[in-house]
Amino acid sequence: MHIFVLNGPNLDRLGKRQPEIYGTTTLADLEQQIEDKAKALGVQVTCLQSNYEGQLIEWVHEAADNNWPVVINPGGFTHTSVALRDALAEIDCVVEVHISNVHAREPFRQHSYISPIARGVIAGLGTHGYLLALEYICANS
Numbered sequence: 581m582h583i584f585v586l587n588g589p590n591l592d593r594l595g596k597r598q599p600e601i602y603g604t605t606t607l608a609d610l611e612q613q614i615e616d617k618a619k620a621l622g623v624q625v626t627c628l629q630s631n632y633e634g635q636l637i638e639w640v641h642e643a644a645d646n647n648w649p650v651v652i653n654p655g656g657f658t659h660t661s662v663a664l665r666d667a668l669a670e671i672d673c674v675v676e677v678h679i680s681n682v683h684a685r686e687p688f689r690q691h692s693y694i695s696p697i698a699r700g701v702i703a704g705l706g707t708h709g710y711l712l713a714l715e716y717i718c719a720n721s
Contacts, residue, residue, distance in 0.1 A: 583717055584643045585614055585710065586636055587629040588655030594679075594707075601680050603706055610707050617711045621718045633661055640667040649673035649721055651713040658682070658692045665693040673721050675713040678703040
């Protein structure tokens with residue numbers, strides 16, 4: 581099994597941007613944790629990050645063409661991107677992940693275009709949510 585782990589805008593700033601909300605783990609640290617977990621689970625994983633909506637959509641299309649599950653933290657596109665939502669709707673298994681508890685934050689963060697088409701949503705568990713998403717996909721795909 582091959583799983584795409586996609587991170588949206590500003591997630592390249594992990595460890596620097598608002599560490600009181602997102603923690604001090606960097607994106608490189610997170611990707612290493614994900615790769616280690618994938619190895620332990622016996623699956624292949626590709627971690628990608630972009631600040632550009634179109635690039636994320638291209639990667640989603642690649643996952644769809646290969647029938648790969650997707651773990652995605654869409655960042656700010658969660659609340660704004662119908663286009664990303666429409667691309668993800670083609671994927672059989674999408675798990676939406678948020679490092680912070682978006683439901684305990686500003687009202688605009690409490691709406692997701694992605695959640696209705698995701699198989700599951702993990703929010704507020706820090707970067708550990710990504711590892712839980714991998715476990716779920718391996719157990720249920």
